[in-house]
Amino acid sequence: MAAERTRKRKRDQEDAIAKIKKGKQTKKKDTKKKKQGSDDEDDEYDDLMDMYKKKKPLPGQLDFCELCNKRFTVTPYSKSGPEGGLICTPCGKEMAKDAKAQQKANKPVVRKARRKIESNRLDGATMRGAKTLQQLCIEKIAKHADDVEEFGDLPDPIMKRLSEIFSKKRAMKPNTMKLFLQPHLDTVAIEEAAYLETEDFDQIFAIVPNIKKLSLRNCCQFKDSTMDYMIEKAKQLTEVQLLGANLVCNDKWIDFFIARGPQLKALKLEWLDAAFDDQAVQALAEFCPHLERLKLERCKRIGVESIDAIARMQHLQHLTLRFCTEIPQERLINMITSVGANLRTLCLENFLDGQNEEPVDFVIEAIHNNCHHLSKLRFTENHECSDASYVSLFSDWNNPPLRYIDLNSTRDLDNVNPDGPDDYPIGLGSAGFTALMKHSASRLEYLDVSSCRHISHETFTSIFDGTKQYPNLREIQLSFCPVVDTQIVATIFRSCPNIKKVVTFGCFEVKDVVVPRGIVLIGAPRAQDQIEQYGDLVLDFQREALGELEKAMMVAAGA
Incomplete structure (x- = not known):
């Protein structure tokens, strides 16, 4: 009987509301042009609606569920039904579940942004179509990095790819770094170490005692104590690459060269501001007689004396230099003359001599006369060598065809005359580019002539x-x-x-x-x-x- 009375009361309310709405629509047609009175009508309608609304019971009282008509105790968390009444807890859960499913169904499909696609292309990820199962697994692991306990016995290429993805997603943190440290490894490569602390670097040498190759980029917290620990534990270290290790003093670098110099074969250092000066490079040349690969880029405290020290390294096969100071060409030529015979790769970036106002081609001539085993040549950001020097470099050069050539930004910098002098072009021009392709086109795999505007x-x-x-x-x-x-x-x-x-x-x-x-x-x-x-x-x-x-x-x- 109670349910019948409730339904009757609802029917009466619906009839009254329908009558009010009908009267309001008729009144709106009569006063269509009188917009100022619309607010008053809405208020009057709301007042009439409130008169017929049933007051909701207070928490602790009993009520009937609007959906299932079951009796339940009202709580402060009881939800309202579609018609304004209260509903019980089970019906509230079902309604929330349906609403969530409807919202998910109506959610528009979010397509991959063009910016993300172009970012992947610049990173070299230009694969089209469906991803491989291996790639999907790697991405899934990187997405849930905090939940992974260990990788197990994975091949080195997959470990390297995982390290790259973790670094790109800024997921290489102290808890995830341990996944890449296993006692049987001999190589540790971390592309993004900005989130790691000094203690984390110490763990590398404690967990991987037989490490031979170490590569850390953005290792901001690599300090003197870490260098001491590396000297003590990593007794088989042969290759070191550090980027941004600015908290290591000059004396610690010298101590490292003295302790591990006889076995060191490769050293790559970048972005060093506070330490690593000419004295450290001289110690490198003296205590590392078997060094085969050297890369020094943007180390602000090295200069002319470092060039003279590198000239004494007779076993160098791969040399990459980018100095922040001007180097006289005679010193650079002396270095190329001394070590050029054994070089397989040569990279000289932004080497300028401020004392010369006219084009000087002696550096290119030194490469032509002394380097006969190169497979990679990078000579960039130079506005002192003329196009004729590049013609002479690639003409009758007793060197096999190059596999990798980078001559970007070799052009004249005169803003008043951007096309360069009328009688001869500065930098790589048409004649030099023709000679380059004639010499190396048969084996060339990579070519960079960006900003060579004289071609x-x-x-x-x-x-x-x-x-x-x-x-x-x-x-x-x-x-x-x-x-x-x-x-x-x-x-x-x-x-x-x-x-x-x-x-x-x-x-x-x-x-x-x-x-x-x-x-x-x-x-x-x-x-x-x-x-x-x-x-x-x-x-x-x-x-x-x-x-x-x-x-x-x-x-x-x-x-």
Whole structure:
């Protein structure tokens, strides 16, 4: 009987509300143009509605559930039903569950942002299509890094990939770093060590006593005490790479060279501001007689005396230098003359001599005369060597074809005359680029001529004409070469059958390029996104389309 009375009361309320709404709609039609009275009408309607509303029972009282009509005790957490009444706890849970499912169903699909896609391309992750099972597992582990207890016995390549992903996601912390430390390892590589403390670095040498290769980037808390502990525990250490270890004093570096110098074969140091001066480099040359690989970049306290010390390292095979001070060319030439015969890779970045106002080509000449076993050459950010010097370097050079060439930012810096002198171009120009490709095109895999703005459009089109083939070229950097346009990029695709990556930042003439399957084009602001195509028939049709596009552009250029 109580339920029947409740239903009758609800029907009466619904009839009264419907009558009020009908009267209000009729009144609105009569006063359609009188907008000022609308607020008063709404208030009057709300007052009438409140008169027919049933007062909700207070906590502790009994009420009937609006949905299941069961009797329950009201609490402060009792929820309201669809019609304004209260509902019991089980019905409230079901309603909340349904609401959550509905909200999830109505949630729009969040697509991967273009910025994220371009970030992965710049990192080299240009894989298209479905990810491999291995890649999915690695990403899942990185996502739940805090819940992983141990990796177990994983191969070194997978461990390295995991370390890279952990570092990129800023997940390399003291609790996760222990996952990469196992007693049987001989290599520890951490790409992002900014979150690690001094005690964490000590654990590396305590847990991995047989470590031979150590690579730490952004190791801000690597201190003198850590260096002492490394000297004591890591007795088999042969390769060291540290970036940002600014809390190690100069004397500790010398102590390390004295203790581990006879077995040290590789040393790579970057971004050192407070210590590591010429005295440390001299100790390196004296106590590390078997050093084969040396990399010193942006170490602000080293200068001319360090160049003289490096000249005494007769077993060097790989040399990378980037100084923050000006170095006289005669000192640099003396170093190249002394160690150039055994070098396999040579990287000289931003080496300038402020005393010379005219182009001086003696450094390039020293490389030509003394380096005959190079496979990699990087000579960048130079505005003192002329195009003629690069022609002489690659002409009749008694050196096998290079695999890796980086000559970016070798150009004239005169803002008044950006095209350079009329009689000779400064930096890598058309003649030098032609000589480079003639010498090394057969084995060249990586080429960087970014910001070499003295290479003409005719030179690019003659080298990449669609018929000449460069089978080993996989990556080419053409950024800020203003003459590069759609035609040049299209013919690069035809001349380089194994090309994987083309970078064209600042090349605003690159417009609607059809990018073949498996190739990524980065930096073209108006180019199409990467197109993934399947089947040999589609590829043949695409090659024909590229050929027709090239012919049409040549006809338009001739007209």
